[in-house]
Amino acid sequence: MARKPADQSVNKMDILLAAADVLRRNGYEATTMKDIAAQVNLTAASLYHHFKSKDFLLLSVLETGLQVAIDQMERILHTPQPCADRLRAMITGHIVDVTANPAVGAAMVFEIRSLMNARPGIAGSIHSDAAFIERRDAFFRQRDAFENLFRRIIKEGIAAGEFREVDAAVFTRAMLGAHNWVGVWYRPGGRLTGQEVAAIMADTFITSLTGGLAEGQPAPLHRAQPGR
Amino acid sequence: MARKPADQSVNKMDILLAAADVLRRNGYEATTMKDIAAQVNLTAASLYHHFKSKDFLLLSVLETGLQVAIDQMERILHTPQPCADRLRAMITGHIVDVTANPAVGAAMVFEIRSLMNARPGIAGSIHSDAAFIERRDAFFRQRDAFENLFRRIIKEGIAAGEFREVDAAVFTRAMLGAHNWVGVWYRPGGRLTGQEVAAIMADTFITSLTGGLAEGQPAPLHRAQPGR
Amino acid sequence: MARKPADQSVNKMDILLAAADVLRRNGYEATTMKDIAAQVNLTAASLYHHFKSKDFLLLSVLETGLQVAIDQMERILHTPQPCADRLRAMITGHIVDVTANPAVGAAMVFEIRSLMNARPGIAGSIHSDAAFIERRDAFFRQRDAFENLFRRIIKEGIAAGEFREVDAAVFTRAMLGAHNWVGVWYRPGGRLTGQEVAAIMADTFITSLTGGLAEGQPAPLHRAQPGR
Amino acid sequence: MARKPADQSVNKMDILLAAADVLRRNGYEATTMKDIAAQVNLTAASLYHHFKSKDFLLLSVLETGLQVAIDQMERILHTPQPCADRLRAMITGHIVDVTANPAVGAAMVFEIRSLMNARPGIAGSIHSDAAFIERRDAFFRQRDAFENLFRRIIKEGIAAGEFREVDAAVFTRAMLGAHNWVGVWYRPGGRLTGQEVAAIMADTFITSLTGGLAEGQPAPLHRAQPGR
């Protein structure tokens, strides 16, 4: 008694991207399952064939976004360059991601709180509860790990004498705050490309880290793995 | 059918602060009028004596928060110091505010979207609509003005040769992103006081602005505690 | 969190009739969606699958009631009988309708004002507003048309010399006022059937129209379709 | 801490008239105490100094309206004229009242139901209940008495051979339905004065009553149409 005249069957990823988009505009609480469904030409009821609940849908969106960012970082971190170079690459990579897909980036900022407060529907069975909590905690662990990647390289840079002595925790958060905010104000097609924003951002923070140390070389970009 | 065992009459400001607090934890959409009312020992219905609607309540919270920040800045801006000193004072002032009242600071970050999307309940009369829209637009204008205070001093510093040549727009947003984010992670009673966070923050960005330049003082973070 | 023990699916018309019935007893404002829902073994929430809002539900009730009356009239109007006979048929038809379904008849009298004052909840989208206003205006136009059917035949009768010269506008309203009122006092199973009330009503007004002109035949109650 | 800068102290009758006016526009259920209070420059709370409850206020409005109509009738009934003349005077008097104060007239039609359904606030004391019921019942008795005045004179006219044999009950209700309806459509300042409407109305029903009979005067309104 019902068909989907739609062009092509929808898959999970379609839904996730559509959801991220709606989420960005309205926020988790103000977004209805119907809103999301409409974006992919489905009814709300049909979403339940793909995601167990709205909470799980949100979780999936965030997991996906975070995974992309982490993969990006992993590749960079394990290269044998100076800290400044690696940090620059990390910042650039992150910002490019965020500008390429601001919806997901914004979700990472704004919807985390909803995820925290989510109380999985006691409804069906008891272990929907458990399953959700578990996956959510895993997500938060990964997110902390992500933040740590930045903190660690800063500490490393300080230890190596490449960076001046800053409070690594606060500095990292200042940086991530600035990054996250990009997802809020950046509009594709504006004055600057994502690459340009990324470059400015990297410059801002790396200059801050190397600024006070500048001797001859003005905040050296590819400095010379000194004595060691 | 109505009683008032209330010990002490509540006023608008009490409600605003309580609301900011709840908002911080749950976000606008997830916050119920009942939640807010409970914080001030009222019933949800009673809130409507003080605020015409939930939308207006949110607007009032944000207006109040912004006003505090703006007043702060005005005082600083008109002193005849070097740009770097004035900017430092501005950053410090802003961060101290945010840490003193993280709830309001966080609201400024997270609830703006809800304010934008708010469709004032036509409820009573038709012009509740107009009144709301007007006040909301005024708010957004003030917020832009606030951002401009920072942008302007940066441009001034560049022109005066105190700062290196950065993209003032992006730099300002990086800064404000970092500041706003403080409202998210800062917890009173933690490792650092608001003053300390403020100092670190100011140092981070001012070093970035002056870093490449050859001044005498290298703006160190844990600088030499001189006399001591 | 949702079940459907429902024996049989309900349809719009079931709801409309139930609603008319409740409306009659309590009036629009005093009638709750729950009241209406209860009559058809639904919950209030379920009504919103069938009608966008309480306002639309009311509008639908009235539209339906009016349509029945209009259809009735159309059939009669186009027969080639004397005006008196056609008017008699119209009155009779109308009253029989009203007595057969006093709820709908009463709604036509009492709930019009609520319909006028209705300010469609902006709720969902902005054009629920426009859609409602449009349909409502169409309804009012039809209602005026209905009243005009009576006015016109009276004028026709006067022109033809069948009726004495009365103020057609006031006379029509007197008639309709009397008709509408039937929905208020008539109780099925009382002393008179709907047919009987209808006959008396028709006699009352037709005698009034022909009374002064009476030649031989004394405005007979069950007149003998004379020669002609 | 509160005063009434108003020009003149308000009294019960002011409130009753104001209330009738608001009632006419919005109906009892849709009218709030605040609405009524606003019309007399008071706050809702203040109305409770004059009326024990909203129900009592409604009751008072209706009582007042009915009393005026009844007084009117009493004067007429006891004159030694023919039935037709007395009925004409009654109708005329009633309609003039209704057009002079359509608000009260309309209330008599539309708000009766609310009065019936009113369940006096169990709230305060137990006898607010009883007091209300008693007064309400008295009101209904008076209203029936009012209707009976009309029914009785019609019967009297029939017995006297002045009127043809109609069903007095139905005829009376047809008449009152027409009268009440005047309060709905009549607008002061329109094409006709209240007096004119009254004359037409009286003519309509008296012609109906006398139409079939062979008197000398056939009570035509704009009669003559002689030749034909």
Next chain:
DNA sequence: CATGAATGAGAGTTCATTCAT
């Protein structure tokens, strides 16, 4: 897979009414 119909749980909001001032 997809959907329409149904629903429990609440949310925002209104309102008659009370009471201390």
Next chain:
DNA sequence: GATGAATGAACTCTCATTCAT
């Protein structure tokens, strides 16, 4: 008398979710 503040009860409407088809 009059009022502002407060409230319990109720109402409209929304929404995530389920289930038979």
